[in-house]
Amino acid sequence: MKYDLVSIGNAPVDAIVKVDTSFLEKFGMEEGALTVINAETRDEMLEALKDQKIDFISGGGSANVVSVLCSAGGKGAFQGRVGDDDNGELFIQSLK
Known part of the structure; x- marks a missing residue:
């Protein structure tokens, strides 16, 4: 099969939740900035947000570029590695 675009990249899953500035400050984050966190910080944040809608x-x-291309009628493929877990399955299903 011939593709208009083949994209190789990361396969992250984003958590979207509304928080106030004090939450960001607690975890050393800035509004509007990308912050890569480790598993321990992730778990602490999820615990602090357990009563919030995430x-x-x-x-x-x-992956986003390929998704938009395909939505516009193009032929695209994404190559990336996902985990054998719920997030990996979520990522795979989102591209179908």
Whole structure:
């Protein structure tokens, strides 16, 4: 099969939740900035947000570009590695 675009990149899952500035400050984060965190910080943040509505969505620029291309009628493929877990399955399903 011939593709208009083949994209290779990360396969992250983003957590979207409304928080106030004090939450960001507690975890050393800035509004509007990308912050990569480790598993321990992730777990602490999720515990602090356990009563909040959190939306988990697939992310990553490479996959997003392919998704938009395909939505516009193009033929695209994404190459990336996902985990064998719920987030990996969420990412795979989001591209179908």
